[in-house]
Amino acid sequence: MIVFEIGAGTGLxxxxxxxxxxxxxxxxxRRADVAEAARAIIAHNSLSDRITVIAKDAHDLRLGEDLPQRADLFVAEIVDNSLLGEQVLPLTELARARFLTPDAILLPRTVSAMGALVSGHGHWQDYRMDQVMGFDLSPFNRFTPVEINAGKGGGELELLTEAVELARFDLHQDAPAEARHEVHLIAQQAGRAEALLRWLQLDFGDGITFENxxxxxSSWDPHLHLLPEARWLDAGAVCAMTVSHNRERLFLWPSEPSERDDPSVG
Structure with a gap:
């Protein structure tokens, strides 16, 4: 089996x-210094005869020159905390089109973003302001960031809703330039929703998945998409969120209130 990888890193x-x-x-x-270090590590582990590190950007590779033949398996760690930020979609499509056999195995096969609404416990003071030394500073919340890193393990978070799949990308298929859809999160307990917590799920096939x-x-941190305003949710309430992407980033925001937010509406 011939394997092709984008992004040698340490060579691991x-x-x-x-x-x-x-x-x-x-x-x-693509970084010559990193490629040199990877070669040294691979040589140190006596695998130079079976691994070739090519110091080129993937877009500059040539089949028949840099790669003697199409590969049977593609592996790449080009997923970041935000899922799409390291070009996993366009780079996988490039690999499929230029360097892989038609039935090549992809690792991972699908990448997904999962999420749930959470209270601000353990995080709200990082992005919301209210009373400080007797003064109301809440108007300053207009500068609240849209998205923040939740840190290793997510910190002290209280999930208010069930977890749902926010977005899923089958890497065997080309993704559209942009797309938008709506997801519905059902509150499992009453509470003040401050943000949507988002994490990764990678599917490697044969029942093997990774989820942070x-x-x-893990080396990937969950992220918080902050709601424009905190909202109270009663147990059983449905909150609609709009999810969109431009192939490089996911965007999430509350949908306009509608009858679809009413759990009594089928």
């Missing part, structure tokens, strides 16, 4: 692929 994924039985791994790395749902700690 390439070495794991070789250890798992790959005949050869071709890994491209808090309090799970």
């Amino acid at each position: 994924l390439a070495m794991l692929a070789a250890r798992a039985g790959a005949a050869h791994v071709y890994s491209c790395e 749902r808090p309090p799970q700690r």
